[in-house]
Amino acid sequence: MSQPGCASPIPAATLLEYWLGELDEAQEGRLDEHLLGCGHCSANLQSLVDVAGEVRAAVSAGAVHAVLTDAFVKRLAAQGLRLREYRVPHNGSVYCTVAPEDDLLITRLDAPLTGVERLDLEHLGEDPGLERLRDVPFDAAAGEVVYTSRIERVRALPATTLRVRLLAVAPSGERLVGEYTFHHTPHRPGGSR
Amino acid sequence: MGVNDASDHAGLDDAALVRRIAAAPGGGDVAAETELYHRLAPRVRLYGLKHLRDGQAASDLVQQVLMLTLERLRAGKLRDAERLVSFVFGTCRMMVLDLRRTGARRERLLDRYAGDVPMADPAASPRLDRARLIGCLERLSERERSVLVMTFYDDQPARDVAVALGLSEGNVRVIRHRGLERLRDCVMGGGPS
Numbered sequence: 001m002s003q004p005g006c007a008s009p010i011p012a013a014t015l016l017e018y019w020l021g022e023l024d025e026a027q028e029g030r031l032d033e034h035l036l037g038c039g040h041c042s043a044n045l046q047s048l049v050d051v052a053g054e055v056r057a058a059v060s061a062g063a064v065h066a067v068l069t070d071a072f073v074k075r076l077a078a079q080g081l082r083l084r085e086y087r088v089p090h091n092g093s094v095y096c097t098v099a100p101e102d103d104l105l106i107t108r109l110d111a112p113l114t115g116v117e118r119l120d121l122e123h124l125g126e127d128p129g130l131e132r133l134r135d136v137p138f139d140a141a142a143g144e145v146v147y148t149s150r151i152e153r154v155r156a157l158p159a160t161t162l163r164v165r166l167l168a169v170a171p172s173g174e175r176l177v178g179e180y181t182f183h184h185t186p187h188r189p190g191g192s193r
Numbered sequence: 194m195g196v197n198d199a200s201d202h203a204g205l206d207d208a209a210l211v212r213r214i215a216a217a218p219g220g221g222d223v224a225a226e227t228e229l230y231h232r233l234a235p236r237v238r239l240y241g242l243k244h245l246r247d248g249q250a251a252s253d254l255v256q257q258v259l260m261l262t263l264e265r266l267r268a269g270k271l272r273d274a275e276r277l278v279s280f281v282f283g284t285c286r287m288m289v290l291d292l293r294r295t296g297a298r299r300e301r302l303l304d305r306y307a308g309d310v311p312m313a314d315p316a317a318s319p320r321l322d323r324a325r326l327i328g329c330l331e332r333l334s335e336r337e338r339s340v341l342v343m344t345f346y347d348d349q350p351a352r353d354v355a356v357a358l359g360l361s362e363g364n365v366r367v368i369r370h371r372g373l374e375r376l377r378d379c380v381m382g383g384g385p386s
Binding site for chain 1 (some may be wrong): 197207223232233235237239240243244247249277279281282285286302317321323327330331334335336338339341342343344345347348349350351352357358360366369370374375376377380
C-alpha cells in the first residue's frame with residue numbers, strides 16, 4: 001500500500017464501469033479494496049471523477065452544445081435549472097430569444113424519423129461556430145431531435161434569422177428531413193419571449 | 194507530540210507508517226499520522242462518493258473512518274501492519290451502512306475526537322480548466338459528446354444511456370470509452386489546437 005506506481009493498474013474503462021455501478025458485486029468489492037490501497041489507481045479514478053464533475057458543471061452552465069433526449073431534459077428541469085425551450089414544428093419557424101436568467105437553451109425539432117439510419121444537422125445562417133453536425137444521435141420513435149446550444153453564443157447574436165436542416169444520410173445519398181427557421185432577437189428587459 | 198517532520202515519512206510505505214504510529218502511543222508521531230491521513234483521505238472520500246453519492250456524506254465518512262483507524266493504530270490494536278487496507282475497507286463498509294442509517298454516530302465521534310486528529314480537505318483536488326474542457330468537448334463527435342454528457346451529468350450507466358438514445362448497450366460503452374479517451378487526451382494535452 002505504498003504511494004507511487006501500481007503493479008496491476010486498473011484500466012480507465014473499468015474504473016468508469018466501477019464508478020457507474022456497472023460491475024457485479026464481487027468485482028466491485030475487489031476494486032473497492034484495491035482503490036483504498038492504491039494511490040495510483042485512486043488518483044486515476046479521481047481524475048475521471050473530476051472530468052465528470054466539470055462536464056456536469058459545463059452542461060449546467062449552458063456551455064455545451066449537445067444532442068440530448070426528452071427524458072434528459074426533464075431531469076435537467078427537475079434539478080432546478082431554468083430552461084428556455086422552443087419546439088419547432090416540422091418545416092416550421094419560431095420567434096426566439098434568450099433571457100439573462102436562462103441557464104440552458106433547449107431546441108426541439110419535430111421530425112419524421114422513421115426509417116432514418118443516419119441523421120445530420122446543418123446550421124445555415126450567421127452562427128459561425130456551428131456548421132454541419134454529423135451523425136447526431138436520435139430516437140426515431142420520439143419523432144423529435146432535442147439539443148442544447150451554447151447559450152452565451154446565442155445571447156451574443158444580433159437580431160437575425162437562422163435556419164437548421166435535418167438530413168437523412170444513406171449510402172444512396174441524402175435527403176432533406178426537415179427545415180426549421182429561427183427568428184432570433186436579443187433579449188430586451190420587459191420584452192416578450 | 195512527536196517532532197518528526199512529515200517529509201521524513203513521505204518515502205515510507207503505509208505499513209511502515211502504521212508501525213511508526215503504533216510505536217508512539219497516544220498520538221505521539223504526528224508526522225506519521227499526518228502522512229497516512231493525507232494518503233488515505235482522498236481514497237476514502239472516493240469510496241464515500243461512490244457508495245453514498247453525496248459530497249458531505251463522503252467527507253463525513255473520511256473523518257469517521259480515519260478517526261477510528263488512527264485510534265486503532267495508536268492503541269497498537271492493528272497487529273499486522275500489512276492488514277491496514279483490509280481494516281480500512283471493512284471500516285468503510287461498516288460506516289457506509291451506518292451513515293445510511295443514521296447520522297448520530299458522526300456527532301458522537303466528532304464530539305469525542307474533533308481536533309485530535311490531523312484534518313485536511315480531501316475534496317480539494319486540482320481543478321480542470323473548464324474553458325479547455327469545453328473546447329475539447331466541442332472536438333468530439335456528436336455521439337461521443339451526447340453519450341459523455343448524458344453519462345456524466347448524473348452518472349448514468351450504459352444501459353440507461355443506450356435506452357435513451359436508441360443504441361445498444363455495447364455501442365454506448367464503445368462510444369463512451371473512445372470519447373473519454375479523446376477528451377482526456379485533449380484536456381491533458383493542453384486543449385484543442
